[in-house]
Amino acid sequence: MKKYLLSICLVIIVSSVYSQSGMVSTGIGYNASFVNPKAANVVIDRYNETRPWLTEEMNHIRFMDGLSWNGTATIGFILFDLNYNRRVAVVSAKGDSGYGMMQRDIKIKDGSFGIGLGINVIESNPTIGLGFDADFGLLTFKSRSYYTESSDKGEFEEFEYSLSSGGTIWFQFMFGGASKGIGLAFRPYYHFDFLPYNYEWFNEGINPDTYYYDRYDQTGKSNHVGIQLLINYYTKDL
DSSP: OHHHHHHHHHHHHHHHHHTSOEEEEEEEEEEEEEOOOHHHHHHHHHHHHTOTTEEEOOOOOOEEEEEEEEEEEEETTEEEEEEEEEEEEEEEEEEESSSOEEEEEEEEEEEEEEEEEEEEEEOSSSEEEEEEEEEEEEEEEEEEEEETTOSOOOOOEEEEEEEEEEEEEEEEEEETTTSSEEEEEEEEEEEEESSOEEOHHHHHHHOTTTGGGOOSOOEEOOOEEEEEEEEEEEEOOO
16 A cells, blocks of 8 residues: 555656756856865975975965856756866976976866756746755876976876765756746855875875875865856756
């Protein structure tokens, strides 16, 4: 009897969802992330400490930004979400170790795909929703060194890469999302990593003469808050 009642409830829910009007949106825009990867920043501190000749020390990784893409399908109050976020930051140090003034640049790139579900809390214009995405991507660190007087800065060379995985809780404000046409989407979010990163390879890459003697914990997560700003195109044909 319970199985029959459950089946009837599922049929009612599915029927109510598919009886609603559908909306599809796709958009492209800007993503900003306010990060603080403490373990990676400790490695940067070691870089500065072991080079007393630096005139400009390397800053911590605090802010990353880049391109953002999002696709959302809305059926009734249910949101199906797919997105891509590209986060990039460059930190630099400058100094003369006896061979001329040189600069060291570190480029950090974190590109991730997210897929998830959400609900529309308010379906009027602007529509307001919330949801959760599972994120999977690739974290890379690249480096280059060059004389500051040279016009040729050279190419970034990759140290190593690490697979990334995590979850994102987001709120979504969609202006124009209740009708067909062009609109705007504003999405603040909180991202958390499922597993910590091990930055020993990063330490070895920028501190080749001292990394072997470092015994401090070089693992940590990069949980952070961020914002997506998107220009969306909405269609009601779903």
